[in-house]
Amino acid sequence: MEFTWLGTAGFIVKDKQGEIAFDPFLSRGRGEPAPFTAEKSFANTQAIFVGHGHFDHTFDIPEIVKNSDTQVFAPGLTGQILKWRGVPAAKLCDASNRELLFKPFKMRAFKSSHVRFDLPLVLSTIKQCSFKDCIHICGLGLGYPKGLVQTYYFEAGGKKFLFMSSAGASRHELEMYRGLEVDYLLAPLQGHSRIQEIAAKQTEIIRPKVVIPHHWDDFYPPLTQNVSVEIFRDKLNHVGFKGDVLEMPLFSSAQI
Numbered sequence: 001m002e003f004t005w006l007g008t009a010g011f012i013v014k015d016k017q018g019e020i021a022f023d024p025f026l027s028r029g030r031g032e033p034a035p036f037t038a039e040k041s042f043a044n045t046q047a048i049f050v051g052h053g054h055f056d057h058t059f060d061i062p063e064i065v066k067n068s069d070t071q072v073f074a075p076g077l078t079g080q081i082l083k084w085r086g087v088p089a090a091k092l093c094d095a096s097n098r099e100l101l102f103k104p105f106k107m108r109a110f111k112s113s114h115v116r117f118d119l120p121l122v123l124s125t126i127k128q129c130s131f132k133d134c135i136h137i138c139g140l141g142l143g144y145p146k147g148l149v150q151t152y153y154f155e156a157g158g159k160k161f162l163f164m165s166s167a168g169a170s171r172h173e174l175e176m177y178r179g180l181e182v183d184y185l186l187a188p189l190q191g192h193s194r195i196q197e198i199a200a201k202q203t204e205i206i207r208p209k210v211v212i213p214h215h216w217d218d219f220y221p222p223l224t225q226n227v228s229v230e231i232f233r234d235k236l237n238h239v240g241f242k243g244d245v246l247e248m249p250l251f252s253s254a255q256i
């Protein structure tokens, strides 16, 4: 099976049983341009799963849907907002926690939480931004509310995967994920000045065989900066994580 990291929290997963995507964000503002397009890169995608409503997880979905037959699974309010932004109701499905969402991948959603932006991160972001940038970012924040946050579990190629769109899971939730015995955890490194430490502790509780860090790229400067994966590795060692780290270069694919 093939995993492609689109940058931010975006992935395309291709396997014998089909093709799915998570949180595709291609626009990237002043960030390094993505080699993927809404017009062409999702021609074979059957389903897109949305973790939460923030702009860096949903902004490009209406344009992708115009050019593809894909269904979009989004939780609650985020689905409503995508409809207002032009995704036809017939292509939208509620990403409910109660049922199998997409049988070929045995996809399930779990109610999760967003990591809390902390003051040092907010202050360092404001320091990098001009007044105009701040107004623009406030507009994105108001236009793309977080809504419900979902984590997705799926199976492909005989392996078990867990995709997290933000690192706000409770201890109870993390222990439940450990019970799923996942092979690969897709862990987001974004949203807190100590995100590597937070994500490393979460990884150690879930105990996947392999962790794939994502969302660490500088996807929307000056709002964002690169987050060090090296520090994440150090923190994983510190908490005693025994699994592997699969560090995917930006916009790359990996055979799993």
Ligand SMILES: [Zn+2]
Pocket: 052, 054, 114, 146, 166
């Ligand atoms: Zn977010």
